[in-house]
Amino acid sequence: MEDIIRSHKEIYGEKPLVIASAPGRVNLIGEHTDYNDGFVLPMAIDFRVMVAVSPRKDQNLKFYSVDFDDKKRTSISNLRYKREDRWANYPKGMINVILSKGYRVEGINLTVKGNVPVSAGLSSSAALEIATGFAIRELFKLDISGLEMAMLARDAEDSFVGVHCGVMDQFISCLAREEHVMLIDTRTLEFRQIPLKLNTAKILITNSNVPRALIDSEYNQRREECEKCVALLNTRKSGSALRDYTVADLRDSLGLIPESTRKRCLHVVEENQRVLDAEIALKRNNFSILGKLMNRSHESLRDLYEVTCPELDWLVKRAWETEGVYGSRMTGAGFGGCTVSLIEEGSIQLYKEKIEQYERIFSFKPEIYICKPMGGAKIIYSSL
Ligand code: GLA
Numbered sequence: 467m468e469d470i471i472r473s474h475k476e477i478y479g480e481k482p483l484v485i486a487s488a489p490g491r492v493n494l495i496g497e498h499t500d501y502n503d504g505f506v507l508p509m510a511i512d513f514r515v516m517v518a519v520s521p522r523k524d525q526n527l528k529f530y531s532v533d534f535d536d537k538k539r540t541s542i543s544n545l546r547y548k549r550e551d552r553w554a555n556y557p558k559g560m561i562n563v564i565l566s567k568g569y570r571v572e573g574i575n576l577t578v579k580g581n582v583p584v585s586a587g588l589s590s591s592a593a594l595e596i597a598t599g600f601a602i603r604e605l606f607k608l609d610i611s612g613l614e615m616a617m618l619a620r621d622a623e624d625s626f627v628g629v630h631c632g633v634m635d636q637f638i639s640c641l642a643r644e645e646h647v648m649l650i651d652t653r654t655l656e657f658r659q660i661p662l663k664l665n666t667a668k669i670l671i672t673n674s675n676v677p678r679a680l681i682d683s684e685y686n687q688r689r690e691e692c693e694k695c696v697a698l699l700n701t702r703k704s705g706s707a708l709r710d711y712t713v714a715d716l717r718d719s720l721g722l723i724p725e726s727t728r729k730r731c732l733h734v735v736e737e738n739q740r741v742l743d744a745e746i747a748l749k750r751n752n753f754s755i756l757g758k759l760m761n762r763s764h765e766s767l768r769d770l771y772e773v774t775c776p777e778l779d780w781l782v783k784r785a786w787e788t789e790g791v792y793g794s795r796m797t798g799a800g801f802g803g804c805t806v807s808l809i810e811e812g813s814i815q816l817y818k819e820k821i822e823q824y825e826r827i828f829s830f831k832p833e834i835y836i837c838k839p840m841g842g843a844k845i846i847y848s849s850l
Contacts, residue, residue: 467516467846470532470579474518477530477537478575482518483850486600488593488843489514490582491638492671492806493797494647494756495763496741498771500632501689502734503653503707505741507748508634509662509839510642511671515580515590516846517557517597519605522573527561529554532579542573547626553578556591557598559626563618564599569608576601583833586673587798591627592635595619596843604845612842613655616640630686642842649745653709660748662839667753667792669837670809672785672821674777675830676802685799688730688773695731698723708734733770737763757793757808761786764795773800777828781805784820788813 467485474482489510496506522528525542531553538554540546545562547555557576565571576598582590599615602608610618619636623629633652642648646659662669692708699711699719708731716723716732723731740759747755764782768774774782778796782805785794790813797806809817814836824832 470516470518470577471847473530473532473579474520474575474577477577478520478528480520480575481849482520482575482577483848484601484604484845485516485518485847486597486604486843487514487516487846488596488600488639489642489840490588490590490593491635491642492588492669492804492837493634494669494806495744495760495795496634496737497763497767497795497797497800498688498773499734499737499741500634500650500652501630502692503709504734504738506632506634506650506652507647507741507744508638508650509647509669509837510638510842511588511835511837512840513580513582513588513835515578515582515593515597517594517601518577518847519601520575521605522575524573526573527558528575529557530575530577532577542571547628553594555627556594556622559622560595560598560619561602562626563621564602564608564610567618569606569610571602571606574602574605583673585678585803586675587678587800587803588671589635589639589798591623592619592639595622596636596639600843600845604848604850612640615843629682630689638842640842642840644841645839647748647839649741653707658745660745662748663751666811668809668811668814669839670807670814670817671797671835671837672781672805672807673833673835674775674781674802674804674828675832676775676777676828678802681799681801684773684801688771691727691730692734695723695727709738711735729770729772733766736766753792753808757791760793760795760806760808767796767800771800775801777802777824777830778805780827781821781824781832785809785817788817788820791817
């Protein structure tokens with residue numbers, strides 16, 4: 467925290483009044499279900515983004531990223547998405563949606579510093595949005611609930627940044643509880659905090675480090691496919707999202723829905739059931755069932771939803787071959803990013819040996835993180 471205070475002082479010549487911090491996340495199971503009104507099972511991880519703010523006397527907004535050593539600026543009346551503003555579009559988007567709901571926000575100096583791996587599918591952008599929201603809420607004493615904050619951040623990503631995502635990442639970054647994973651019903655926004663008793667097991671994340679170039683367009687395209695499918699299914703049985711349909715409904719829709727779209731939807735419908743089954747397995751501490759569900763999830767994302775890539779498939783296969791691994795799958799939106807594995811601590815070395823050839827084959831250096839479920843966003847400094 468001292469670092470971000472020092473940087474803020476160096477750049478703006480004044481101390482921040484508030485610093486907020488928000489975590490990234492890993493999703494254990496329930497992929498591409500959250501924009502279909504389905505279920506997800508994420509947890510916050512021990513990588514966080516910090517946002518420090520101080521008020522200005524004018525209506526300007528100044529942003530500085532310590533990690534990229536990059537400055538951006540705009541003003542309250544001029545908030546627009548700009549491609550070249552890259553990382554700064556997230557705090558800009560957040561301020562924009564907060565303003566659009568009628569809350570009072572004035573000019574600020576803002577500094578960002580974090581350690582959530584960027585573009586790795588661990589939700590560094592959601593962490594940045596939520597940390598910005600928390601810092602601003604504290605600074606201007608805004609009456610925004612945790613749940614509303616998550617929804618505002620999702621709106622920022624959707625309407626400002628242009629990724630039509632679900633609510634999972636922002637929700638968990640905001641409301642996570644230490645030592646718990648969260649089952650979120652993304653339709654009702656009800657959630658259950660489930661204790662994660664790992665004993666000798668670990669949550670191991672492997673970053674494939676594959677550059678994710680097409681992710682936004684592929685993501686939006688998947689979402690559209692799901693929506694089109696619902697429109698077609700709706701001509702036979704009423705429903706507003708894939709959540710309302712069963713595997714049997716999809717089977718009966720042969721001829722009504724193009725085969726490639728039907729495959730996508732089958733993934734979503736079956737994945738929802740896997741999340742509910744995973745919750746039961748978790749409550750019973752049955753890692754072997756939980757692991758199998760993770761494996762089925764990966765197969766489905768690979769064969770039906772088609773959002774994996776050779777690197778992710780390779781890493782997951784090596785994990786499946788490692789004794790002491792209960793389950794392994796890609797996590798996040800896909801097309802690169804990370805895998806998540808549930809593994810006995812004593813097998814981690816063996817897994818590392820299994821993936822030794824990754825860099826030689828794919829030319830990207832993999833990174834491994836062992837993560838514990840952490841708490842959600844909070845204010846870590848305030849001199850108000
Ligand atoms: C991204 C989105 C989430 C979710 C996942 C896929 O992380 O931000 O809302 O859709 O992809 O499960």
